[in-house]
Structures are given as C-alpha cells and as structure tokens.
Amino acid sequence: MVPGLQRTPWRAKTRATALMVLRCARDTRAIGVPMPATAVSAPALAAIMAADPGRLFETVAKEQGVTTRAVVEALPETMRRIAPGAAFIDAMADIATWGEVTLIIHSDDGVMEFTGPIPRGEVGRGYFNLMGRTGFHGHLRHERCAAIAFVERPFMGRNSASVLFMNVDGGIMFKVFVGRDEARELRADQLAMFRALADRICA
Numbered sequence: 001m002v003p004g005l006q007r008t009p010w011r012a013k014t015r016a017t018a019l020m021v022l023r024c025a026r027d028t029r030a031i032g033v034p035m036p037a038t039a040v041s042a043p044a045l046a047a048i049m050a051a052d053p054g055r056l057f058e059t060v061a062k063e064q065g066v067t068t069r070a071v072v073e074a075l076p077e078t079m080r081r082i083a084p085g086a087a088f089i090d091a092m093a094d095i096a097t098w099g100e101v102t103l104i105i106h107s108d109d110g111v112m113e114f115t116g117p118i119p120r121g122e123v124g125r126g127y128f129n130l131m132g133r134t135g136f137h138g139h140l141r142h143e144r145c146a147a148i149a150f151v152e153r154p155f156m157g158r159n160s161a162s163v164l165f166m167n168v169d170g171g172i173m174f175k176v177f178v179g180r181d182e183a184r185e186l187r188a189d190q191l192a193m194f195r196a197l198a199d200r201i202c203a
Contacts (some may be wrong), residue, residue, distance in 0.1 A: 008022045040064040045074040053079055054155045057172070058106055067170025072149050077176035079153045085145035087201040089121075089128060091163065092142075094197045095176055098190050102177040103136060118176070144168050161186055161194050 040048070045064060049055070053075055061068045072080060083091070095101065096118050105112045119132030120139075128142035149164040159176040178190045 007172060030149055039066050040135045042070075042074070045070065046076075049074045050076055053153045068172050069147065069149075069166045069170040072151065072164060072166070072172075075151065075153065081150045081198050081202040083148040083150070083198070083201040084167075085147050085166070088142045088145040088165065089123065090201060091148055091165075092118070092128065094193070095163065097152055098179075098193055100179050101190070102179065104177065106172065106175070107113060115179075140173070145173060146170075148201070150194065150202065158184065159186060161191055163194070163197075 010200045014063060018118065023200070044079045045060075047065060048060065048064070049071065057068050059073045060071045064071070073082065076154045098118070100116055103114045114136045116135045119130045119135070119137060121128045123129070123142070125137040126143070129139050130137045144167045145165050147166045149166060150161075151164060152159065152161045154160070163176040165173040165175075167173050178194050181187050
C-alpha cells in the first residue's frame with residue numbers, strides 16, 4: 001500500500017459499483033435507449049403473431065427479447081414454410097428467373113430497398129457472388145444462411161409474399177418480396193414461382 005493513502009473497504013467499493021450501475025441504467029432509460037427485454041415464451045409469442053401477423057418482425061423481436069427468426073417461426077403455420085439454409089444457392093438461382101422483385105435489408109440504422117431483377121450468382125472464394133455489373137450485385141456469405149422462410153401474410157393492408165434468408169445468429173440476412181402489378185396486387189406469375197420453389201425445397 002502506498003504510504004499516506006487510505007484503503008477503501010471492500011464493502012464500500014462494492015456498494016459504489018452497484019450505485020454506478022444503477023445510475024447508468026437510469027440514464028440509459030432517460031435518453032431512450034431500450035433496455036434488454038426478458039424473452040417471451042413460445043406460446044405467448046405465437047399468440048402475439050396470430051393476433052397481428054402483419055407486425056414488423058424486427059420490432060417484435062426487440063420488444064419480446066427473442067431472435068427475428070423466432071418471430072418468423074411464431075407465425076401461424078399457414079403463413080410460413082421453412083427450408084434449410086443449404087438450399088441458399090438453389091433458391092437464389094430460381095429467384096434470378098423471376099424478373100423484377102424488391103430486395104430489402106433491414107438493420108438498426110435503416111431499411112435499404114432495391115427493386116429490379118436479381119442477377120445470377122456463383123460460388124467463389126467463400127462467397128456467393130452476384131454477377132451483375134449494374135443494379136443489384138455483391139458478395140454474400142451463403143454459408144451463414146441457416147434457414148429460408150417463405151412467408152405469405154397480410155402486411156400494411158395488402159397480401160404479401162416474401163422469401164427471408166435467415167442467418168446462423170437468428171437474424172434476417174435479406175428479404176426478397178414478390179413483385180406487384182399496376183394495380184398493386186401480387187404478380188400472379190411470380191407468386192406461382194414463389195410457391196413452386198417453396199414446394200420444392202421446404203422440408
């Protein structure tokens with residue numbers, strides 16, 4: 001011990017630390033940062049999604065303290081089908097034939113949307129490489145895909161159909177939505193291809 005310095009009792013240190021943690025928690029709530037939620041039970045989550053299946057998956061996940069995948073799987077069975085992540089390449093090759101779709105990437109910082117055809121891809125150097133030079137292109141870590149959900153549900157007052165590529169962490173890598181016609185209805189040709197793909201690859 002350094003001469004002239006008084007040692008702080010262990011109990012006093014512990015109490016001071018606890019007070020600091022409590023102050024931080026209070027300040028966090030004051031500035032609007034959400035506190036972690038206690039995970040909801042599976043039956044309760046299923047009841048939430050049955051009552052309002054059009055809710056944003058990411059919002060429900062944060063509110064209920066669960067993964068986004070858990071929220072998707074809590075939808076009524078008539079609204080979702082699940083395929084293994086190993087079908088990623090097969091699914092993307094099929095989607096590349098659908099024509100104009102809308103692809104969405106949703107993060108805490110915003111929602112990115114692309115509308116147009118999805119280019120064909122090929123695997124190289126550990127990535128699934130989308131081969132387009134313009135429009136949507138890039139490099140996807142396909143091996144992180146754990147499951148693919150085919151979802152048909154009401155959303156914002158209209159029927160919607162989407163393919164959700166879900167990662168090993170329980171999040172959604174990206175979503176591909178069936179396109180709409182001039183009347184804002186789901187394109188019948190794409191919806192047929194969507195359902196055919198789901199029939200083929202879903203377990």
